[in-house]
Amino acid sequence: MEKKEYIALIEENGMIVERMLSRIHQYPSQSVGYSRQQLMVLVDLMTVGRSKLKEIAHRQGMPTPNLCIMFRKLESDGLVVRTVDDQDRRNTWYALTPHGKKITNQFKEGVFNTITEFCKYLSAADEKKLTECLYNINKILKQMEEINA
Numbered sequence: 001m002e003k004k005e006y007i008a009l010i011e012e013n014g015m016i017v018e019r020m021l022s023r024i025h026q027y028p029s030q031s032v033g034y035s036r037q038q039l040m041v042l043v044d045l046m047t048v049g050r051s052k053l054k055e056i057a058h059r060q061g062m063p064t065p066n067l068c069i070m071f072r073k074l075e076s077d078g079l080v081v082r083t084v085d086d087q088d089r090r091n092t093w094y095a096l097t098p099h100g101k102k103i104t105n106q107f108k109e110g111v112f113n114t115i116t117e118f119c120k121y122l123s124a125a126d127e128k129k130l131t132e133c134l135y136n137i138n139k140i141l142k143q144m145e146e147i148n149a
Helices: 003-032 036-048 053-060 064-076 098-118 124-147
Strands: 080-084 092-096
Touching: 003 036, 003 098, 036 053, 036 064, 036 092, 036 098, 053 064, 053 092, 064 080, 092 098
Parallel strands: none
Antiparallel strands: 080 092
């Protein structure tokens, strides 16, 4: 297989996955009342834990000022808490509150249910093949991410 072929497949699969994720996240995000982007930041915090603004911005691929504005809203809604680092007052840490964890879990449950609904017509054989492929893709993408970090 030529490089051009797998690059084209990565691009095509990326677009398909992006369209699916947009549809998958659309329904649960509407039910909890926050945008997909806001919810993905909450999921990031739940996954990684307490983080600095720059770290979150890097992981989410968004400008720090935009994230700062988003955090003002999330903080005023009681979903995140902001604390200043006692050792270095220039650093600010963000973490989920118990209410933020509740909203994030509701969103994740909604995503799980939506994906389950999307996949209900897969045969057991196709489900097994897809799972194996996704494990392999995940492993390779993590390697690529580490090398290019």
